[in-house]
Amino acid sequence: MDPLPNLECFSLTCYKSTQDRDSVVLPLFHRMSHLKELNLYIYILGGPTFIAGTQLDNAILIHMPRLHTFTFYIASKHGSVDPDVRISNVDILSTCKNIQYRQVACMVDYFFCKRMICRVFSLPVKFHRLEDIGNNIPNIVFAAVTHLKLWDKDPFKYEFFIRLTQAFPFLKDLSIKIIQPPFWKSRERHLYEKDWCSIVQYPYLVSLNITCTHIHYVEHFLNDTKTHLPRLTELKVNYVNLEIVTNNFTRAETRRNCAKIKQFISEQSMIYPKDVYDYFLSL
DSSP states (O other), X not given: OOOOTTOOEEEEEEEEEESOIXXXXXXXXXXXXXXXXXXXXXXXXXXXXXXXXXXXXHHTGGGOTTOOEEEEEEEEEESOOOTTOOOOXXXXXXXXXTOOSSEEEEEEEEETTTEEEEEEEEESOOOSEEEEEOSOOOSOOOTTOOEEEEEOSSOOOHHHHHHHHHHOTTOOEEEEEBOOOTTOSGGGGGGTGGGOOSOEEOTTOOEEEETTBOHHHXXXXXXXXXXXXXXXXXXXXXXXXXXXXXXXXXXXXTHHHHTTOOEXXXXXXXXXXXXXXXXXXXX
């Protein structure tokens, strides 16, 4: 393919996971030898086991000698890795010493015994959307992120949601997929009520998807003694869980966070009873 000598600025954002890194993405970058600014967000499925700085140097940066601004978020997801080899954040960051354009951070999450996601990104993060974020949130403020999807094999506890609001202070859209409730083990159940210390604040959140969660998290988000959602206008939730948590749409503690909801989406197609509209006054 012919080079692109007149191209000085390029941005590629691909939220959907791709397996075309080597066949499509890298050959395209190799044509951009005159590039000065590159913004890259990509989610690689089944690529390198982890993203190393040396790989970025050899696969991308060496082909762009004029590049002076490189803003990136690169995630690599694997369904099968050697359970005896555990890559740490320190291991990855030690390979990024030659990336001089920005500060670099990373997150490595292991799910079950052989599944992992490795993320390497420049700081500050300038992209608006992150996915498959779990309990392993680094001590970083993601001020630009407004859309977030959470997933983990381990339950999310109260302190996680405190860290979440600190790390992502401007969230507008939050989606959670978690089956396991906190303190589900018999020896931990006495900690269930003690886990709540103060109200978790989401001042900008307008859309919440808790359809694929344990009922515990429906309680967590809708109960105004635990969470404050002053701008919530869209709610996606399992209808049966909603009935239980709101005590058939009569409970006072969940009414406040539901007051401004204009769009209610459940997995069932049905005609809602009058109680639903009396409870969700903005529908």
